[in-house]
Amino acid sequence: MGISASEATLSPADLDWRIRDLENQLRLLRTGSICALNQMLDLKDLKTGLHSTRLAEWAVRLGEDLGMSEAALRDLEIGAMLHDIGKVGVPDAILNKPTALEPEERKQIEKHAEYGWAILRVIPGFKPASLLVLHHHERMDGKGYPAGLNHAEIPLGSRIISVIDAFDAMVSDRSYRKGVNAEEAVRRLLADSGTQFDSEVLSLFVDITLTDLVDFTESV
Numbered sequence: 269m270g271i272s273a274s275e276a277t278l279s280p281a282d283l284d285w286r287i288r289d290l291e292n293q294l295r296l297l298r299t300g301s302i303c304a305l306n307q308m309l310d311l312k313d314l315k316t317g318l319h320s321t322r323l324a325e326w327a328v329r330l331g332e333d334l335g336m337s338e339a340a341l342r343d344l345e346i347g348a349m350l351h352d353i354g355k356v357g358v359p360d361a362i363l364n365k366p367t368a369l370e371p372e373e374r375k376q377i378e379k380h381a382e383y384g385w386a387i388l389r390v391i392p393g394f395k396p397a398s399l400l401v402l403h404h405h406e407r408m409d410g411k412g413y414p415a416g417l418n419h420a421e422i423p424l425g426s427r428i429i430s431v432i433d434a435f436d437a438m439v440s441d442r443s444y445r446k447g448v449n450a451e452e453a454v455r456r457l458l459a460d461s462g463t464q465f466d467s468e469v470l471s472l473f474v475d476i477t478l479t480d481l482v483d484f485t486e487s488v
Contacts, residue, residue, distance in 0.1 A: 301391055302346060305353050312356050324349040326432045333472055334424070344425040347400030351429050354383030354401070378413050381405050400425040404433060409463045427466040431457065431473050434465070
């Protein structure tokens with residue numbers, strides 16, 4: 269989409285209207301793309317789709333409190349909503365396995381971060397969000413995947429997604445285990461502060477959600 273030669277001769281008021289109309293179309297395209305991909309996740313695994321919606325709400329709240337720019341918050345929302353989109357490339361037998369994964373199966377499921385990056389990076393405007401998806405399983409100590417990044421090398425958005433993703437995964441029921449309560453999930457997160465998780469992000473997450481954790485887990 270763009271402004272044609274004939275549109276360039278429009279009056280300033282008409283040109284402004286046309287620009288705003290194009291911007292609105294781009295917003296609708298962006299929203300439609302997010303909804304379509306999230307629907308794809310629902311078709312693959314309903315719990316994964318619901319998990320992603322919850323994650324986006326909490327991620328944006330954290331990003332706002334950390335002073336992220338409006339553009340960065342948009343990328344964070346996309347990245348959080350679609351951080352698991354790469355799971356469409358993981359066999360159902362592995363995603364839904366009722367017992368613990370074997371090492372080779374774990375390697376396959378870890379590929380979902382790269383698959384998600386490959387999907388999102390080709391959508392116009394989604395490249396920054398694709399990098400958040402690629403790195404949302406990195407660790408502060410450099411022992412994460414896929415690139416083994418550490419500390420500030422990890423995008424802030426990825427560090428935010430990492431904390432909330434881990435919390436939501438722990439409180440949610442899985443095919444092979446029942447979720448823990450919110451207090452236990454927080455205890456486990458704090459035990460890995462500074463090693464797996466960004467200490468500042470984690471501390472803020474705990475502080476701003478302390479009074480909301482019960483309501484949050486009741487929605488799981």
